[in-house]
Amino acid sequence: MIRLEPRMSTAARAVQAHVHGALVLLALLLWAPDAQAYRWYDNGAGSGCVQCHTGFLNGNGPLHLQHRTQFGVTDCNICHPNGGSTKPVLTYWSGPGGGYGCAGCHGQDYGETSPNSGLPKATAYGLRAFHVANGITSCGTSGCHQPGALGHPNPFPTLYGENVAPPYFAPMFTGLTDPCSSTQEDLPFDLDSVGLDNDGDGAADYPADSDCPTPATPTPTPTPGASCGVAPAPGCIASGKGSLQIDEKKTGKEKLKVTLGKLQPAVTQGQFGDPVNGTTVYAVCVYDAADQLRGEYSLVPPGPLCGTKPCWKAVSDKGYQYKDKEATSDGLVQAKLTGGDVGKGQIKIQGKNSSGNLPIGVVAGLMNNPSSATVQVLSSDAACFSIGLTEIKKADGTVFQANGP
Numbered sequence: 001m002i003r004l005e006p007r008m009s010t011a012a013r014a015v016q017a018h019v020h021g022a023l024v025l026l027a028l029l030l031w032a033p034d035a036q037a038y039r040w041y042d043n044g045a046g047s048g049c050v051q052c053h054t055g056f057l058n059g060n061g062p063l064h065l066q067h068r069t070q071f072g073v074t075d076c077n078i079c080h081p082n083g084g085s086t087k088p089v090l091t092y093w094s095g096p097g098g099g100y101g102c103a104g105c106h107g108q109d110y111g112e113t114s115p116n117s118g119l120p121k122a123t124a125y126g127l128r129a130f131h132v133a134n135g136i137t138s139c140g141t142s143g144c145h146q147p148g149a150l151g152h153p154n155p156f157p158t159l160y161g162e163n164v165a166p167p168y169f170a171p172m173f174t175g176l177t178d179p180c181s182s183t184q185e186d187l188p189f190d191l192d193s194v195g196l197d198n199d200g201d202g203a204a205d206y207p208a209d210s211d212c213p214t215p216a217t218p219t220p221t222p223t224p225g226a227s228c229g230v231a232p233a234p235g236c237i238a239s240g241k242g243s244l245q246i247d248e249k250k251t252g253k254e255k256l257k258v259t260l261g262k263l264q265p266a267v268t269q270g271q272f273g274d275p276v277n278g279t280t281v282y283a284v285c286v287y288d289a290a291d292q293l294r295g296e297y298s299l300v301p302p303g304p305l306c307g308t309k310p311c312w313k314a315v316s317d318k319g320y321q322y323k324d325k326e327a328t329s330d331g332l333v334q335a336k337l338t339g340g341d342v343g344k345g346q347i348k349i350q351g352k353n354s355s356g357n358l359p360i361g362v363v364a365g366l367m368n369n370p371s372s373a374t375v376q377v378l379s380s381d382a383a384c385f386s387i388g389l390t391e392i393k394k395a396d397g398t399v400f401q402a403n404g405p
């Protein structure tokens with residue numbers, strides 16, 4: 001059963017404290033239709049989408065990680081009210097500054113205004129229909145969301161078809177552009193291989209949903225998504241010993257060396273994704289002591305071959321190795337990601353500016369807050385890895401060298 005979370009004024013709470021029995025029951029019955037159980041992911045007392053979908057909890061569940069990395073989210077505020085980790089995360093609005101919350105992808109903008117915030121909102125009519133079809137009737141028109149109730153129009157607007165892109169399906173917010181594309185929408189960890197049934201008609205994506213036009217290009221290329229967040233990602237696999245060296249002393253000869261060793265838990269090859277037979281790409285992110293992003297390096301191979309050899313190859317069943325003499329991808333020439341037992345896994349990445357592709361000016365950025373740094377390696381469809389470096393060896397504006405933790 002759904003736990004209702006009626007909004008009560010202080011006066012109402014006081015009244016409730018002083019009345020008993022039937023009166024309370026009657027009052028609850030009267031309040032029940034205002035049960036905005038799903039205004040939030042979690043109202044702090046376990047009520048909201050979290051009742052059934054726990055995967056965002058603490059910011060490190062599988063749903064949280066996959067939503068962020070898989071869909072190329074550009075800004076934590078598309079869900080959070082004021083920066084990553086701030087709460088409550090609302091389902092229809094993300095906070096002052098705008099944004100549609102979960103409904104930005106799971107709903108559509110029908111030109112409606114929220115009775116709660118007074119601001120434009122998106123509404124997830126399709127998602128509600130999907131829940132009803134899956135036996136969760138509380139979200140349906142016979143449950144809380146009846147036409148005319150809770151500020152809804154009466155009658156409801158005609159639902160947009162599967163082919164209409166929700167507001168967040170735009171490069172400004174995410175790597176998602178096509179609501180008919182399973183390649184873009186599907187999360188690899190769930191059981192099926194299709195994405196959202198955006199309009200809740202029981203059919204998801206092309207070709208199942210007849211709203212979806214035949215794609216112009218026969219095989220839609222997925223937008224590989226691994227980009228650094230504005231702040232370090234939470235819930236990454238920690239490294240027990242690592243280092244960062246960025247040398248920008250000589251123009252044209254700048255160098256980068258990142259090591260995340262002694263990965264704390266046991267790490268499997270699969271936790272690095274699969275850059276050999278799959279489509280995994282990576283990003284190396286460098287943050288200063290104030291958690292400001294100061295350096296971002298994308299590890300996206302130029303193609304299957306680097307020179308005459310495959311860019312990536314497997315390292316037994318433990319991990320993967322990358323080599324590109326041309327340093328095409330942000331100056332990165334080498335990467336080795338290996339897993340193993342507790343404390344054995346290691347990530348090593350090196351770059352140089354021989355081809356002019358290595359992002360520079362990172363050392364200068366780190367000078368603003370040189371007391372510590374955080375280095376993360378994110379993958380597009382698997383785990384992320386992180387280390388905080390507090391032992392600063394050199395930060396003179398041309399070289400930054402730190403060990404950690």
Ligand code: HEC
Nearest residue numbers: 038048049051052053091102106130134136195196197198
């Ligand atoms: C009472 C349980 C329950 C609650 C509460 C609930 N859901 Fe669901 N949800 C389900 C079930 C059951 C499914 C179907 C099985 C599945 O895909 O996991 C589902 C599926 C989904 C899907 C997949 C849709 C698709 O097209 O594949 C999304 C997205 C979703 N829910 C979002 C939400 C959001 C957002 C909230 C809060 C506003 C929420 N759910 C609240 C039970 C619930």
Ligand code: HEC
Nearest residue numbers: 041042056057058059067073076079084085087089229234
């Ligand atoms: C797709 C929506 C979404 C995006 C995008 C998102 N988050 Fe979250 N995040 C959530 C939800 C939902 C929760 C759980 C909130 C709750 O438990 O009330 C959460 C929780 C967290 C928490 C734990 C907070 C706590 O006190 O339990 C952290 C930390 C966090 N997010 C960081 C981030 C960062 C950093 C980013 C951007 C890089 C980000 N999130 C992007 C939805 C999102």
Ligand code: HEC
Nearest residue numbers: 041049053071079101102105174185186187190194195196
């Ligand atoms: C950037 C767009 C975007 C935002 C914002 C977003 N989602 Fe999703 N979400 C998706 C897509 C796309 C899928 C489809 C995954 C699939 O079907 O494989 C999904 C899937 C889900 C699922 C089902 C996972 C499964 O088992 O396949 C749940 C539950 C869910 N989202 C909840 C939420 C909640 C709660 C929020 C707000 C805190 C939210 N989402 C915000 C894009 C988004």
